[in-house]
Amino acid sequence: MTLIKIPTLDKDSLGQKITVSGWVENIRDHGGVIFIDLREGNEILQVVVEPQNKDIFEIAESIRNEFVITVSGEVKERPKGTVNEKMITGEIELNSSELSILSKSKPMPFQLDEYVKVGEETRLKYRYLDLRRSEMQETIKTRSKVSNEIRQFLISNDFIDIETPMMTKATPEGARDFVIPSRVNQGSFYALPQSPQLFKQLLMISGFGKYFQIVRCFRDEDTRKDRQPEFTQVDIESSFTSTEEVMTLGENLIKEIFKKALKIDLKDFPVMSYSESIERFGSDKPDLRNPLELIDVKDIFTESEFKVFSDPAKNRKSRLVALKISNSLSRSQIDDYTKFVGNYGAKGLAYIKVNDENDLKEGLQSPILKFLSEKEIASLSEKLNFSAGDTVFFGAGHKKIVNESMGALREKLGEDLHLIDKDKWAPLWIKDFPVFDEAEDGSLTPSHHPFTRTSGNLETLEKNPAMAIADAYDLVLNGYEIGGGSMRIHNSEEQRKVLSILGISKEEADEKFGFFLEALDYGCPPHGGIAFGLDRLVMLICNKNSIRDVIAFPKTQSAYCLMTDAPSNISDDELKELAIKSTLKPKD
RNA sequence: GGACCGGUAGUUCAGUUCUGGUUAGAACGCCGCCCUGUCACGGCGGAGGUCGCGGGUUCGAGCCCCGUCCGGUCCGCCA
Numbered sequence: 001m002t003l004i005k006i007p008t009l010d011k012d013s014l015g016q017k018i019t020v021s022g023w024v025e026n027i028r029d030h031g032g033v034i035f036i037d038l039r040e041g042n043e044i045l046q047v048v049v050e051p052q053n054k055d056i057f058e059i060a061e062s063i064r065n066e067f068v069i070t071v072s073g074e075v076k077e078r079p080k081g082t083v084n085e086k087m088i089t090g091e092i093e094l095n096s097s098e099l100s101i102l103s104k105s106k107p108m109p110f111q112l113d114e115y116v117k118v119g120e121e122t123r124l125k126y127r128y129l130d131l132r133r134s135e136m137q138e139t140i141k142t143r144s145k146v147s148n149e150i151r152q153f154l155i156s157n158d159f160i161d162i163e164t165p166m167m168t169k170a171t172p173e174g175a176r177d178f179v180i181p182s183r184v185n186q187g188s189f190y191a192l193p194q195s196p197q198l199f200k201q202l203l204m205i206s207g208f209g210k211y212f213q214i215v216r217c218f219r220d221e222d223t224r225k226d227r228q229p230e231f232t233q234v235d236i237e238s239s240f241t242s243t244e245e246v247m248t249l250g251e252n253l254i255k256e257i258f259k260k261a262l263k264i265d266l267k268d269f270p271v272m273s274y275s276e277s278i279e280r281f282g283s284d285k286p287d288l289r290n291p292l293e294l295i296d297v298k299d300i301f302t303e304s305e306f307k308v309f310s311d312p313a314k315n316r317k318s319r320l321v322a323l324k325i326s327n328s329l330s331r332s333q334i335d336d337y338t339k340f341v342g343n344y345g346a347k348g349l350a351y352i353k354v355n356d357e358n359d360l361k362e363g364l365q366s367p368i369l370k371f372l373s374e375k376e377i378a379s380l381s382e383k384l385n386f387s388a389g390d391t392v393f394f395g396a397g398h399k400k401i402v403n404e405s406m407g408a409l410r411e412k413l414g415e416d417l418h419l420i421d422k423d424k425w426a427p428l429w430i431k432d433f434p435v436f437d438e439a440e441d442g443s444l445t446p447s448h449h450p451f452t453r454t455s456g457n458l459e460t461l462e463k464n465p466a467m468a469i470a471d472a473y474d475l476v477l478n479g480y481e482i483g484g485g486s487m488r489i490h491n492s493e494e495q496r497k498v499l500s501i502l503g504i505s506k507e508e509a510d511e512k513f514g515f516f517l518e519a520l521d522y523g524c525p526p527h528g529g530i531a532f533g534l535d536r537l538v539m540l541i542c543n544k545n546s547i548r549d550v551i552a553f554p555k556t557q558s559a560y561c562l563m564t565d566a567p568s569n570i571s572d573d574e575l576k577e578l579a580i581k582s583t584l585k586p587k588d
Numbered sequence: 589g590g591a592c593c594g595g596u597a598g599u600u601c602a603g604u605u606c607u608g609g610u611u612a613g614a615a616c617g618c619c620g621c622c623c624u625g626u627c628a629c630g631g632c633g634g635a636g637g638u639c640g641c642g643g644g645u646u647c648g649a650g651c652c653c654c655g656u657c658c659g660g661u662c663c664g665c666c667a
Contacts, residue, residue: 032624046627065617082625090627107618110599115628116616117600121659175666194666221666343591343663408662437667448667472667484667546660557660 006040009089013075020045020094021070021102023132024063026113034060038071038094042134046084046093047071056099066105066112066132072098120548124562127553139550142261143538147214149260150234150534153253159210159236164199166192166216170512174449176220178229186579192218195531197449198516200237201488204527205519209239214534222557225546226480226536229559236485237529243487247271247429247473250483250530254427254475254537261541264425269475271429282321282395282407284433287479288426290414294321294395294406300379306371308350312396317438319402323393324384325413328353337393340412344405350394357386368394400438411479422543427477435461435468446502448472451495452486453528458494461501475532482537485530492520 004018022040034057036047049060063069073096084090109126110118112133123130130136151161167190170177177191193199195217203211213235220229234253238246251269258264270288277284280293297313298320304310312318329337338349356363360377369377384392395406414420435454436444444465453471454461461468472486489495495517499509509517535547548554555561575581 026627026629028626028629030624030626030629031622033626034624035626035629037627044627048625051624079625082627084627087627107598111617113616113628119595119600119659121595122599124659219666222664224666225661227666339592340662345663433667446667452667470667556658558658560658562659 006038006045006089007043009043009045009075009092011077011091014077014092016075017072018075018094019070019072019098021068024065024067024069026065027060027063029061036060036063036069036071038069042137043089044087045089046078046087047073047096047099048093049096049099053097056096059099059101060096063101064105064107066108067101068103068105069099069101071096121562124548124554124556127563131552136549139538139542139544140552142542143534143550146257146261146538146541147534149257150214150253153256154212154236157210157249159212160208161213162203162208162211163213164193164196164203164215168193168199171195171197174446178218178220181578181580183578194219195233196235197451198513200235200529201451201527202516202519204237204239205522205524207239209525211238211529212236223555223559225548226533226539228535228547228551228554230555231547232534234483234532234534235529236531237527239525239527241526241528243431243471243473243528246485246487246528246530250475250485250532251427251429253532254477254482257537257541258425266425266427269427269429271431273432274430274434275432277430278403282403282405282410283479284430284474285476285479285481286407286428287411287414287420288428289420289422289424289478290410291419292323292325292410292414294323294410295384296320297322297380297383297394300376300383304371304376305373306368308348308368308371309394309396312398312402317399318397319399320396321394321402321406322380322384323395323406323410323413325391325393325417326387326389327391327417328389329391334391337409337412341395341405341409344408345401346395346397346405349409350396352380352392352394354386354388354390354392356388357381357390360386363388425478427475430474430476431472433470433472433474434466435470436465438466448486450499450502450504451488453489454498458497461498465501471528473530475530477537477540480536480540481533482540483530483532485528487526487528490520490524490526492517495520 004013004020006020006022020038020040022038025037025039025044027037028035032051034049036049038045038047049057051057071094073094075092076095078091078093108129110116110122110129112129114133114135131140155161167180170191171194175194177194180190180192182188182190196213196215200211200213215233215235216230217233218230221227223229236249255266258266274284277286279296280286282294296319301309301313301320304313309320312320334349334351341349350366350368352364352366352369354363355365360374360381364377380386386392393406393409395402395409432455433447435447435452437447438444448470455469455471470486473484474481475483489498496506496509500506535550538550539547542550544550553561553563560566
């Protein structure tokens, strides 16, 4: 008898004498006959223990859930009427002749079956048990499959996989670095990479024209359901390439993954400019499954008496938008949404309820009606196509706040009103990002890393930075940014200029990436690339709500590992060796 | 740093506000006995609780108040 894997068993195995091992999923002890569901991976085989064989029957009686056992016997057809159609191996069973316990188990801290929902805190504490559940087994296998498809696709397109250091120098992405103290060079620190950005560009200079890596990245920022302190990127870079070429490659890669992992053929991805996306959705990562759009109504209110509308209508830096839904909401629902937009800095949420679209006097309901002229209301009704039962929300104020609050409201309403078709896939490219983001006070902050090439000429960047457009692109899927990249600057003069425009001094530039600026002087090919967030991609493919569900050992919102209790203290000796002293006062 | 939701048996929850009051319940799981064709087996019986933690109000607190810790969602942060 040889050891057989449960997943390979089927009716062809009938009559075979086999040995199988696995975990006990469930036991049904009928006193006379005992059924054991033996699990390996997420396949289950029914083992029958009959009382004639006294020795093993006694052992079988002592078996509990999640014991690891090994069983030998003959594969038999199940008696008529006892076939279980829900099981892949439901037509066969193993009639045991030998049975032994390889490892006992305490009762599980939570049930591993699908019938009781378990809180995430418990699951994360015992993640190794959580991972036994078939749902998690499936997810982790899908992730492996996706990684494998990515490798195959890129390698077959002549990309080569090159590893880059984990212990490196602080990188320029703009997030906080995780830091490793050096013992040999006391007082100095390595940083964990926020991405291999500079290394992949250096590899272009080295002449590796097509690079990729599936690589862990680290950012010491607060987490979200789609953000962990460590996450995985599919990092890609090519020399002598173009925006179009990189986008085509990225698009084909995603299409290939969907074909292989989900057997879905995605249509060509639409391309939208950043400004159009912001105009229509208030977001640079719109979920196109959501039919709601922001409608600009500035033109109606430029001359209005109602200052809340006319001020932003006249101001270049402001927006005035309407968002119409075909639902009548209660007062308390509207209050909740008002509170909701308040989180994004909106000072209020004006609304109009349409009870009768043919009577614009009595048929409308709103606290702001008394401030609006008949003409304004008529124009609104025409532009928004009022009909009975509609509710119209308004966002007015500084562009950034209106975009963020109304964009978020659009998403929330889409979710709350079930306007989103969860079975659909809505990928799109967003292009033509501004080089800078403009804050409410007019100040500029770089929106990309400083190695991104500008689409126009450098003069625009210098003279009118707020208008400068980056040669960059993001891939958005169902409202998540799953990838992004750009064409890079490939000469040191231009790079230095951009750094200075971004407000980075020559000294700082030389200290932080002098090595890179120098490298640009030794024959740098034009190059560009893209990086995908593997965790988010797999999360969407597996239809999960959080990347924690597609990471084998994730951390909590406070970046803590409930299983290992990391991070934790280190001894005084270790600290001394590293020449580090804590400034924390000991708690009493 | 901030807002909101949650923390009660091993697990998932009810009880908690409006209305504090004898012994804190259910389901699943666990333990024991019975049961020869079940498959979320069934039947009978049983054990199991610092109500996250600390303080306060009260004759009396799971419930009210204050603080704090943990988990989650979000803002800030993260191009």
